[in-house]
Amino acid sequence: xxxxxxxxxxxxxxxxxxxxxxxxxxxxxxxxxxxxxxxxxxxxxxxxxxxxxxxxxxxxxxxxxxxxxxxxxxxxxxxxxxxxxxxxxxxxxxxxxxxxxxxxxxxxxxxxxxxxxxxxxxxxxxxxxxxxxxxxxxxxxxxxxxxxxxxxxxxxxxxxxxxxxxxxxxxxxxxxxxxxxxxxxxxxxxxxxxxxxxxxxxxxxxxxxxxxxxxxxxxxxxxxxxxxxxxxxxxxxxxxxxxxxxxxxxxxxxxxxxxxxxxxxxxxxxxxxxxxxxxxxxxxxxxxxxxxxxxxxxxxxxxxxxxxxxxxxxxxxxxxxxxxxxxxxxxxxxxxxxxxxxxxxxxxxxxxxxxxxxxxxxxxxxxxxxxxxx
Numbered sequence: 001x002x003x004x005x006x007x008x009x010x011x012x013x014x015x016x017x018x019x020x021x022x023x024x025x026x027x028x029x030x031x032x033x034x035x036x037x038x039x040x041x042x043x044x045x046x047x048x049x050x051x052x053x054x055x056x057x058x059x060x061x062x063x064x065x066x067x068x069x070x071x072x073x074x075x076x077x078x079x080x081x082x083x084x085x086x087x088x089x090x091x092x093x094x095x096x097x098x099x100x101x102x103x104x105x106x107x108x109x110x111x112x113x114x115x116x117x118x119x120x121x122x123x124x125x126x127x128x129x130x131x132x133x134x135x136x137x138x139x140x141x142x143x144x145x146x147x148x149x150x151x152x153x154x155x156x157x158x159x160x161x162x163x164x165x166x167x168x169x170x171x172x173x174x175x176x177x178x179x180x181x182x183x184x185x186x187x188x189x190x191x192x193x194x195x196x197x198x199x200x201x202x203x204x205x206x207x208x209x210x211x212x213x214x215x216x217x218x219x220x221x222x223x224x225x226x227x228x229x230x231x232x233x234x235x236x237x238x239x240x241x242x243x244x245x246x247x248x249x250x251x252x253x254x255x256x257x258x259x260x261x262x263x264x265x266x267x268x269x270x271x272x273x274x275x276x277x278x279x280x281x282x283x284x285x286x287x288x289x290x291x292x293x294x295x296x297x298x299x300x301x302x303x304x305x306x307x308x309x310x311x312x313x314x315x316x317x318x319x320x321x322x323x324x325x326x327x328x329x330x331x332x333x334x335x336x337x338x339x340x341x342x343x344x345x346x347x348x349x350x351x352x353x354x355x356x357x358x359x360x361x362x363x364x365x366x367x368x369x370x371x372x373x374x
Contacts (some may be wrong), residue, residue: 011286041285045100052092115329126356131282133170136191154180164196186250194354194363199223211266218244225253234258265315273303275324279362307339320368332364
């Protein structure tokens with residue numbers, strides 16, 4: 001086993017600082033640089049092997065070699081271009097080992113191989129690619145056909161997905177979505193296919209009392225409110241919900257944003273808990289290089305506490321929906337098994353693990369039913 005690559009700091013803030021200090025770079029240049037950085041982070045180990053170094057130059061050199069592109073077209077004596085390659089850089093580099101080719105830290109690869117079995121190699125390969133952009137159609141504002149037509153007017157092309165009637169896959173013009181009238185007027189929201197499928201799988205009828213216990217930005221609150229649920233949103237870090245009032249107004253949704261943890265009981269409690277985010281590493285590839293085994297153990301403990309808190313707020317005969325954007329069994333089925341062992345008031349109704357092979361982001365959802373009191 002080779003030494004693990006050193007952790008990397010969050011990429012997004014560093015890119016923002018670079019953009020602010022690099023006024024010569026236009027919007028297209030900034031987008032291109034961002035893409036290069038995130039592609040390098042997705043394939044950090046394999047590109048470092050091919051490029052012969054763990055440096056920025058080595059990673060880009062590795063990417064060029066993998067793509068079969070002449071490095072001298074990039075490393076050239078031109079304004080704002082990187083300096084030409086040295087003799088040492090030209091001689092460095094080798095094919096990645098099988099472990100390096102996964103583009104995962106060794107301990108993560110070992111855990112996921114055990115958890116996913118035969119599914120691990122294709123899932124690991126999928127995590128090395130860019131994630132697609134998905135939209136959720138807000139039926140309170142119009143139909144899926146209405147949304148597609150409005151997006152076409154903004155230069156955004158989409159395809160409908162048969163697995164979820166609210167889902168649109170963006171096939172062209174993704175960077176124009178947030179400037180479109182469809183987005184500004186609440187006809188569509190950015191939301192990955194996997195959480196859309198998870199929410200669509202819940203039995204939600206108009207008037208159902210729902211608590212979104214870890215609301216974050218409010219994507220699931222909005223999706224459930226669009227189906228007529230009476231949603232209360234709360235998050236342990238209220239700042240995460242700061243955009244929710246504006247998003248709800250745009251969507252025409254009525255959501256009660258709780259200033260404190262609600263003490264009452266609800267027909268459905270949704271707990272999309274803090275997790276490793278391993279299912280969404282295509283979008284946040286820097287995160288996989290920061291996660292440690294101690295971090296994972298801490299997250300599992302936090303999730304167990306949230307599950308217990310959520311259970312207390314489920315009315316008799318109600319339901320609890322536990323969700324993660326994780327691929328680790330310890331955060332998913334293992335967490336549910338442990339919860340059911342310590343809480344016999346609940347029974348498992350259904351659970352499902354989604355991976356990039358059968359949906360989009362890796363995602364887990366378990367629905368539990370609260371037993372009526374004797």
